[in-house]
Amino acid sequence: MSSQIAIQKVSQPKPKPNQAELGFGHFFTDHMFIMDYTAGQGWHDPRIVPYGPIEVEPSVMVFHYGQATFEGLKAYNTVDGRILLFRPYANAERLNVSNERLCIPPIDPNFTVEAIKSLVEFEKNWIPAGEGNSLYIRPFVIATDPYLGVKPADTYKFFIVLSPVGAYYPEGINPVKIYVESNYVRAVKGGLGFTKTAGNYAASLKAQEEAKEKGFTQVLWLDGIEKKYIEEVGTMNVFFKIDGEVVTPSLEGSILAGITRDSTIKLLKSWNVPVNERRISIEELYVAHDQGKLEEAFGTGTAAVISPIGELNYNGRTISINGGKTGDLSSKIYHTITGIQNGSVADTFNWTVEVK
């Protein structure tokens, strides 16, 4: 199918950003992928074109009624000079899960991966060198009808844009302080919590800002119904090692089914580490801590891979986990996944897809 992708090249490539100033999500490559959807016609006109501003009507439905879904994954330069994607089919399938809930037409996952591969191949000089650096890939869909009425749109645009990003831990993996949110709610069962849709992130901003002001990196969400069960952290799923067993909140419809979460579970099983997907309350976690059984805590997500949690604050009570240091298991998962991504660890799960 990739042969169907029309290509329009920039006349003058942009200068590449300095590696030291990459950060996350600030720079974009020379080209992007676009495909249109029109009711009755389906998805059509896939193309790679120069990255740049697009024209939309002020009445474009996405501004008003929020039909917008997205994905996030990365392309990695390997130690032996290849380019790898990590589980791109999982992202392509999750995009359709989001689309289905948001009444957005599905996109053939094989074609999504083809489009990602074509664009990354085309922009391969943009994958930054340097350990931990990578090319962030952002596929996203927006409703484009110029119409003010609450209904699913008849026209959409599917984009893929690429952003060279710096290492998440330039000075080594580092535990964070997390605030357990018991006032604001991110999502509830029956709503959009399991999708990657713009509105979920809008809903998270205020709690996140208030937590930052109090000196925390992120918020740990509790369920919206009883404000009791642990959900997820910012843009990460969350895991706890309690008395030798790893526990992570089960997928009940209000949290994202993270791909790093799934990879972590599969790795743990392959290592014969007991892992349990179930509901876990914040009280249970604090009791485990008080009994000396809370051994490690960490978030999982594409951006950081593993983000150890060194401290939690719930209702004014702070607990320190593993002395505020990165646990052995967290560290092992981190090095295994990043190793698979950069080609230094054997990919026994067949997770990577080479771009060539």
Add this chain to the structure above:
Amino acid sequence: MSSQIAIQKVSQPKPKPNQAELGFGHFFTDHMFIMDYTAGQGWHDPRIVPYGPIEVEPSVMVFHYGQATFEGLKAYNTVDGRILLFRPYANAERLNVSNERLCIPPIDPNFTVEAIKSLVEFEKNWIPAGEGNSLYIRPFVIATDPYLGVKPADTYKFFIVLSPVGAYYPEGINPVKIYVESNYVRAVKGGLGFTKTAGNYAASLKAQEEAKEKGFTQVLWLDGIEKKYIEEVGTMNVFFKIDGEVVTPSLEGSILAGITRDSTIKLLKSWNVPVNERRISIEELYVAHDQGKLEEAFGTGTAAVISPIGELNYNGRTISINGGKTGDLSSKIYHTITGIQNGSVADTFNWTVEVK
């Protein structure tokens, strides 16, 4: 302040649409209002410019993280040739309520109303003649940073666009059939339900589509926690007349504080009709119906003003309200509010603001 609004006129006005084909939200006038926000500088450069496409980066934050708020109100031609807005300060203030929750900087409500008045005055030839027709006013704010990271943006744009719209009831006010939703959830306390933000409407689409397929006009939402208490209908608040008393769900944080809702409550009080803002369960409503006490049900909102509910379906059981006909009280509220809006009923509440 209106003198600060720069004006750039179109060279060639568009032809006006045919009155019969107006519908809702399809046509836009010749001009729109825009104002920019830049962190450190505040809101700046208010201007009226030709209505037309705007340029945004594909990485514009609103597409990805949904920081987007809006309002909806109307300008009416009166029977005696004036132009009236209905409670525009209430919309301007509610926009700030939404902005505050979404971490969007507030806009001086007086200036918002000034901007609305200036734009409507400028476009007054676009207010359609004909009973029930009006000019729909859509103020909205979007985050415009070209940046992929979950945080409040540093730049925003505030727009006001105008759309000539047809009468909601060209053939007279007409009761609708409503499906009581017990699977999907629109919003929950602690979330964004009380704001007018894009994501709330995205969350409502799937339930609405499924209800339409079953032959219903709209969905009546239940609370997201117990799926028991009545919330609101689509883009309307909801009222029930039970045994002589009017009941409407209290504002608990998960529904919009509708301006038509507030006007309805104030009118009822002025008529000495008992009105009670409280939690009301769907069971209670069905019991009231079975006891012959459910006299009327109606939705309230800017688009329709009053939308009588003729039939409800909950868990497979259908009830008919007031024999499927518009109730006397619903009708009286409808004619009073629309009368105030078109100048045929005295505005004893000082709700209207003249544009001149």
